[in-house]
Amino acid sequence: MKSQLVYIIFAIVAGAVLPLQAGLNVQLGKSVSQPVFAAFASFLVGSLGLLIYLFIIKFDFSLFSNVKSVSPIVWIAGLLGAFYVAAVIVLAPKLGTALTFSLVVAGQMVISLVLDHYGLLGLPVKTINWQRFLGIAFLIAGVLLIRKF
Structure with a gap:
């Protein structure tokens, strides 16, 4: 259990940031009257953050060629994430x-x-x-x- 405690705390923190992300994205969407723009901006900033992180950990970008062997269906994950973020931005002010x-x-x-x-x-x-x-x-x-x- 002790070894899982870090993962449990990590999961709780990950869950806790989602409502914060939603609130911030709602504000961004309202500023341009388009919630989908907020989802796009969220993914853009998040992608840049992840890219910076990969450089910090000295990720071997030559491994990127390995994704050719992955089933094309896995790329739907990005669309599912975009749908989720956009849906929450639309739903949070309504519900x-x-x-x-x-x-x-x-x-x-x-x-x-x-x-x-x-x-x-x-x-x-x-x-x-x-x-x-x-x-x-x-x-x-x-x-x-x-x-x-």
């Missing part, structure tokens, strides 16, 4: 940040259970059981409470 992200988390958990259960995308198999279903039920109950109040 509120708490409801938007509780729905996002509920959606993530449902798909995560399916991915785990079938070991899709090369992930390890973790069978769906009643405890996992109970966790989803609690998430949905939380979404309903957040929406009501």
Whole structure:
């Protein structure tokens, strides 16, 4: 458990920055009256940040040629990320940040259970059981409470 603590904290921090990113992107989108521009700008700045990071860690860019062997379907991940960021920018002002992200988390958990259960995308198999279903039920109950109040 101790070795996983760093990863658990990292996951919590990663989750915590998403509502902050949404709020900042909403402000950017409002400034130009176009939420999709905010998503584009977010990815542009993020890409530049990652490029700088790769230079800092002295990434071997010759390894880039290895992506030729990857299935073309994996490139959809970038489109999924863009869809997610743009959707959150549109939804947060309409639904509120708490409801938007509780729905996002509920959606993530449902798909995560399916991915785990079938070991899709090369992930390890973790069978769906009643405890996992109970966790989803609690998430949905939380979404309903957040929406009501």
